[in-house]
Amino acid sequence: MSDKNIILKAENISKQYRLGTVGTGTLSHDLNRLWHKIRGKEDPYLKVGEVNDRSTKANSDYVWALQDINFEVEQGEVLGIIGKNGAGKSTLLKILSKVTAPTTGVIKSRGRIASLLEVGTGFNPELTGRENIYLNGAILGMTKKEITSKLDEIIEFSGCERYIDTPTKRYSSGMTVRLAFAVAAFLEPEILVVDEVLAVGDAEFQKKAIGKMQDISREGGRTVLFVSHNMAAVKSLCTKGIVLENGEIVYTDGADKAVDYYLTRSSQIKDTSLVDRKDRKGSGEIKFSKIELFNKINQNVNEIISGEFVKFRFHINVDIDISIEGLVFGVVFRDNNETKIADFYSDEMGINFKKVLKSGYVDLEIERLMLRGGYYYLDIVVQNGKIAVNQIDLIHRAFNFTVFQGDYWNSGKINRATNVALIDGFFKE
Template sequence: MSIILKAENISKQYRLGTVGTGTLSHDLNRFWHKIRGKEDPYLKIGAVNDRKSKKKEEYVWALRDINFEVQEGEVLGIIGKNGAGKSTLLKILSKVTSPTTGVIKTKGRIASLLEVGTGFHPELTGRENIYLNGAILGMTKAEINAKLAEIIEFSGCEMYVDTPVKRYSSGMKVRLAFAVAAHLEPDILVVDEVLAVGDAEFQKKAIGKMQDISKGEGRTVLFVSHNMAAVKNLCTRLIVLKNGEKSFDGEVNEGIEFYLNNLQKGKLNYDNIDVVEGIKSVRFFNQSDIPLTMVLIGQSIKIKVEYNNPLKRALSISIGIFDSYSNFLFSCRSDVVNQTFDKKNGIATLTIPKWPLGAGSYSYNLAIHDKGIMLENVKNAGNINVEAGDYYGTGKLPGNAHAFYIDYKWK
């Protein structure tokens, strides 16, 4: 396979706190350095792209020295935290904006889906926007006519295709925009998180279409998403961005583990000292009441939940466990086993005799109910890191990472 896209030393610098690229004095300084054949003086300064830090510099590097190649027919996933530089990179690759330094080399036509409704005119109908979008992508009217019925059918918006787009929901705009981009045969399809707006049925349909584009038609897809299941299902290679720099480039499963391990090194325990009614803290212990920082497979653990209950309601406390992809695994809800807590303040203790989940990172949600009515719902309250243990007392563990273990007997 040949190389269809190449990024060489791509960097993008922005000025903080101001609309525009700089002041007149900065522009004159840049011009003075340029006519003397010297480097732009402002390329030597700039903060790292860490959105949580305070502003210390006048400039920030949204991207810094990004290098990679993409083969024809490859599906490249690009993941990272919000603000890591993913969308900026795709805008540069799509030629929506230019890099501060570096060069992009591409072969063929690029179609981009960067934001909901990008390129759509709200006053035009869906049908008219198909022609407008197709023309922007470089298609002739004859080429669009040949694909028109297929585009409309795939989008699922046939009833509204002659209605102005301003009356579409965000999900309908995404459906139509994706249908246009995917069916007008670009050599490179760039998709940035827009599928998150669509419903589950359309997401499955869109992922299937992107697989057809890459595997069946041999075209290239660049895919940005926070949905790790979709990334794993679709991509053949993965790049992880962190603070505007490339921190991983390689195999998909390995890249997802790298990303999640760096993302989920959060606290095991939970605290909310300002709570009036609800969960004040959560603490993990072993059976000897020694505090835990991580859990072993098969380990007996206690989870102590301190709560405030000023109205002395009959509270039900729930802890739900989720995997790295936010898939629900199991829940321990007290009222299911006929246990509620009606003291003004107290500590509820959940005992799990043998931790059933395999090695990896998991998160937990917290909830409190009163007679079926949810009073509090805390998502991603903490992270549970699980290491290998001896579930069966034999020193052996069947299955692989993220396995689920149960007690059983053979005769």
């Protein structure tokens, strides 16, 4: 690595697995590989294999879990690796951590790498928590004196002080991941590799761990590679993002753009047609036909992040010449418990709804979505005036969508997910 700021570099990384067996394959395949190697020939099985798509039936015995992965990570950078389940994220981290070797390609790195890939990785279940701290530190190349100097901080951060002298086989998965993360974070590796294991911990620990990773990268100047399905955490924590799909990198950019790309790419836009809904009420002169959700870059999505711009588009069919005066359009936001969270009515905004009908749709734009993370749905109605009995079209649960937690107050902290509305307000210090 010629560039002094590049601390980790992946060059043409590919990983091939043989389906349906344990190990590298059959004896005949291994002998065939050896024979080609002796003659200086290329591995014959590198020419076969299919793309890593878990949703389709395989026609080959070999699959490429990763194929031609290339990227560089600078010192102090936080790289978010995102993608669907089975995209190859964990395989990539295992290769970067040198847990497994790539089939082709090479990893170049400088400094110690600490990895947190699975709950209890590197822990001996028969040893106590305290003994495992020393064991992990030794694996990372730390001296006993260095580990002892950080011991109290590790134990305090993990929150496992009462059980620190108990064998870890008696720990819950949450306690194990707490201690494992504390060890990896406080023993100051140059590169920290963290998989989705933090999801095992409770909400309090996840926020604590994300804050620690921010401190590691911003103040310590150390590098973090972070895999997560928590898009708000990726946006808040990471400076750069790569999107994996079927074992290949399909997008690389800043973390915000990478998340937006992933949400758009991964969001299979569901059929939002309302034409065939039989549970609607009203006289029917006007009928909702479809609802669409758009993000800040005007892409059609099913999910949005708390605190970001969102646009709901309500398509409308008008079968006759509408002469009704005082039309009112209403949208009600509810959570999964059917609790009303917020509502919008056109007459309160001074909107002449009859003018809107000419375009065939009406947009509801929200500059900052004031909802915490969770699942929500919409009730929609067109009625004549404020009286509910004068309904023209009413559909309950007309549209459902997902809100991911976000950094609503731009504080560097991820807001809680509790299915309630947010209100702009600040504590005064």
